[in-house]
Amino acid sequence: MHPSHPPNGRLTALGIQLIEIHHWLREELARLRASLDSPGDPGVGLTRELRAHCAGFCAALDRHHTGEDGGAFRVLAEQVPELRPVLAELSADHTVVASILTRVDKLLADATDGRSVRAELDGLAALLESHFTYEERKLVAALNRLAGDPVELLGVTPPKGGSPS
Structure with a gap:
């Protein structure tokens, strides 16, 4: 009897799931940025729907990022100690991203138009592109050797046509 998946199929999926999560986050951020480019009334980009989508x-x-710091990064640091400097860099990025997210949240509450929100999201997009690319290049192979729950290790599961859980 042959298993329906190779023995390491579940292990490999964790690295692939990281890439899928990053892909979804990139797409969602691109959609948010595009929605702030709506022509017409300068305040049109900050509709209730957009604020909810952004939140x-x-x-x-x-x-x-919280899931990675408390899950996958902790496990990788224990099992693959040579990755500790990379994990520290990625965690430092997470702190910068959290700061940007706090500013975006404040701007969404205070702004009368989408320009200031767009500026923060543009900066976030540049940082995330670099961060995701580096993280994928450095960690996917190591993640492929781990077993575990993607929500515990990565904070969310890859979306299947919707938002991640």
């Missing part, structure tokens, strides 16, 4: 995105990104 949801920010919460998902924060859950992901």
Whole structure:
């Protein structure tokens, strides 16, 4: 009898799930930024729907980074000590991202138009692109050797046509 998945299929999936989560976060951030480019009334970009979408995105990104810091990064530091300097850099990025998310949240509450929010999201997009690319390059192979619950290790599961859990 042959198993339906190779023995390491579950292990490999964790690294792939990280890439899928990053892909979804990139797409959501691109959608948010594009929605702030709406022509017409300068305040049109800050509709209730956009504020809710932005808050949801920010919460998902924060859950992901908090999950990594308390889950996957902790486990990787124990099992692959040579990755500790990389993990420290990535955790430092998470602190910078959290600061940006706090500013975005404040701007969403205070701003009368989307320009200031767009500026923060543009900076966030540049930082995240560099961060995600570096993280994927440095950690996917190590993550592929780990077993565990993606919510515990990565903060969220890869979305299947919707928002991650």
